[in-house]
Amino acid sequence: MEATLGLNILVVDDEPDICESLAGILEDEGYVVSSAGSAEAADAFLRQASVDLVLLDIWLPGEDGVSLLRRWAAAGLQQPVVMMSGHGTVETAVQATKLGAYDFIEKPLSLDKTLLTVGHALEASRLQRENRALRSQAGLVMAPSGQSPAICQFREQLLRVAAVDSWVLLLGEAGTGKEVAARYLHSHSQRAAGPFIDLRAAAIARPNVAIELFGNEREGRITRGRLEVAHSGTLFIDEIADMDLETQARLFSALQERRIIRVGGVTPVAVDVRVIAGSTHDLVQEVQAGRFRQDLYYRLSALPLRVPPLSARSADIPVLIEEFMAFYGQRDGLAPRHFTAETLDVLRHYPWPGNIRELQNLVERLLILAEGPEVSAAEVEGALGLDNRLALAGGPEGEDFGGTLKRARERFERAFLEYHLARNDWNIARTAEVVGLERTHLYRKLKNLGIALKGERRAGEEDEEER
Template identity: 85%
Template sequence: MEEARLNILVVDDEPDICATLAEILEDEGYNVQTAGSAEAAEVLLRDQMVDLVLLDIWMPGEDGVSLLRRWAEAGLEQPVVMMSGHATIETAVQATKLGAYDFIEKPLSLDKTLLTVTHALESSRLQRENRDLRAQAGWVERPSGESPAIRQFREQLQRVAAVDSWALLLGEPGSGKEVAARYLHRQSRRAQGPFVDLRAAAIARPNVAIELFGNEDHGKLTRGRLEVAHGGTLFIDEIADMDLETQARLFSALQERRIIRVGGTTPVPVDVRVIAGSAQDLALAVQSGQFRSDLYYRLSALPLKVPPLSARSADIPALIEEFVRFYGARDGLAARHFAPETLDVLHHYPWPGNVRELQNLVERLLILAEGPEVSAEEVEGALGLDNRLVLVNSNFDGEDFGGTLKRARERFERAFLEYHLARNDWNIARTAEVVGLERTHLYRKLKNLSIALKGERHAGEDG
């Protein structure tokens, strides 16, 4: 895919100036639209996204300063460069106070005009990146770690970033789907464009369409996420929470590369790459009629499975270091050392909340600091674990401590393995990872201790 061309709107009542600027800017690789009046500019700005406005001050009807004032009151974020051959210093100062990026005098200097355009667009890009960074504060820049699972996942993301197809990130809640989506965006040719996220599960269903496509209501215009993401990437997390009507509208809009705002009638062109995230099995959702098959098949052309933290527990020390550095820089929290026995507790914990749970744990341990070192007991308490868990969950009583040491060890091993099997939903591979055994060794242990697997237990109960 070619990099998205930036859009510039030239507003001037002199056709020759509009034509000259359009020719010069198009030669520099920009898309250019022209308008001869404030009214025409309003229509163009309503119907499509622009990255920069070159606005003449003196025009018939509404002048440029008055138009800039209305745009400022409406919250226009695009940079505006004012142009005039008759303006006074006072007019230039007034325009600057209203938010104009710069002021250039007519007759226009080619070099100064191109330099001003370049600087205005770069300033706007940096401001957008700063907003994005503040919005994602607390997250790491890429899926971190050097475990085989995460290295393979990063390689997959890099390969997918090289193409411009839609992508689907599947993973448990908290596993890092948004981090993966941002990393994929930064590695792609759309990296200079915006990254916009939409958490479908956090928005009431009737409002999802407005959030996606925008809204026109009695002259008031609200741009949706698809329009804001023009030239960049839109990440839709938990896409299965969208209703079927919105799914159909999304598929149609992305196929045709244009949208119609809710309450509007004019098609608006959009150029967006969509990355969807889901913790649900979308294939099952399609079978049950809760997810559209056409949207699923388009998304699942590039499915990527985000590995859960329990499958890459070797990455826990690196993640802890990143979180400690982050909370030290952002909140001034003092760093604490995680002792080897503490890391061992974390390594064997199943992490049902994944990376998000680890991040929350580190923040809590730094805030409620009990000294420079984090002890294993402190972590067990924070995670709701202690030495009584196995006994409580296994219904031991005083008589269970009779007999030989070998018999007591078997009872403990049975209780220990049943506890971790239950915590990991009887998943053998994950349980083996958590308890530190080879899968074949774990199978042998289960057989020797007469522990039936989940399917065998249900079969026994049915019989």
């Protein structure tokens, strides 16, 4: 079972002797125990602190425990609740279970029964959290993959940084895998048993970022923000420079003081979170331009790490392709395809302006629009738009020099012959005369380059329409 050290339990009971007795029993096992004597006091406690489990008595002054449980269930309380009563009935136990209570224990409380129930409830809650995390992360790459010198050095840096609990700043081009790096860092840190929560600041309207971060209190209903949900774990904030200055200031203050105030609330809530921030921007320039707070930048930049672009680790492309094919096979049932050595060579020489994200999108497209079990170099060039670049180039400066000399020659020959075929209305005899080839040689060349003749193209289009 999960270690008990540091887990927080709230006992809600109006009998001080019961609260004191439970506190003594549970604290001896390493739990942190707090108590509340009424539903109102329990609400107030949960507004300002996070707990891992609630022991709730049914008979309370004012609002009873079952009504309180019903209200918590409607508000989306995630923590397990164990009901207690000295006057319970089977009907009451069934009702509490239907409302979401984990279990029901009778007073006078048995020491062994109480500890066993608490342990099982916490274990079940942990497994539910892990299952939710696994479902949300199904197929996700959890570590920077590959054996290139650039990625090996970067993984070593992440492991060194994981050993300390400081804030971290991940810098790099869009699509380089900053979230994967953050997950890897978290999984090797002292907070690995805690949650990993992410916030994509660029994807949230600026007025809503504060609510997403700090939560909200409105009309008695509490919505917990990412900072509170990430308590005891890690919060990854991608594109942190997209936050407005007011939210930046509030974030810096909250993390310095280790407490937050929800939007619309007045009660401070304790939080213990490690922040990993990601950015594609030059934050020094953002600070100089007045768009990013200097104090927040200095705190983040204590441990800055630069994520290498895919162009600096092209040797890792085959490994990444295999991972993406496994992901789409598992998620969508797409069959894997074989990337030839020639195809991989084209991919290694491509500049990858969109980095790993662009490669992943390419693999998905090639699997969905599969033209056979093998991915050819020509198919990849078509998908990347490389086959049109040479034909559209206006001179040496506009030409594409990626790939091998053989591939460059094939691209030129394909573009050259298609150009002259079009100018001569796809007449083979005239085209052969213009380009200086014998007709049989031209036919063979067109076949090798995969260029269909006009009649073959028309027939192919008609067959496609019939399908």
